[in-house]
Amino acid sequence: MQQRRFLDMFLLLGFATIASAHFVFVVPQPGGTTAQVILSEDLKPSEQVDAGLIGGAKLKLRDARGPETALTLVKGDHAFVTQLPGAGTRLIHGVADLGCMQQGQEKPYLLVYYPKTIVGDAFDHNAVVGSETPVEIIAVGEPGALRLKVLAHGKPQLKTEVTIILPDGAQRKLTTDQAGLTEVLTQTGR
16 A cells, blocks of 8 residues: 555656746545545645636546546546546546736746656556656656656656655755756655
């Protein structure tokens, strides 16, 4: 059970360009048969944002055999809920295109998220989306000696800053090396 969602212990908040921002997270619920899809600063639904903003997210589930299934999002309280069919290692991934945004007098920008969650073995080769996604973080190593690798269209990204959520809820910034890898992370847990 501890390894079931090993990668959840270090979820990407995003490339740290904004000190405080909301991100799209797919959070598997106990038992691994459902997940919440949230827009938040952490792994809990936020009452401060309209979850409806991510209602158009397109998510797919890849099961242990390889086929992908489109997931349906159902509106709940401050989050969406989706069923996670199958068993074993499953990869949930997709895109949440929020369109053009603007804060105050700043220039408008396009806001697109590429959420990814693994239920099961984070080191399984089926837990990698691949070069079809613009940005992805993959687990390298083993439990207790985890490194995160940042990829853009399948290519390692060097000197990229990421912010992670540690098992105790604290956040920490890491920078990738020349191979696109973070330092070794030894903590285990969700």
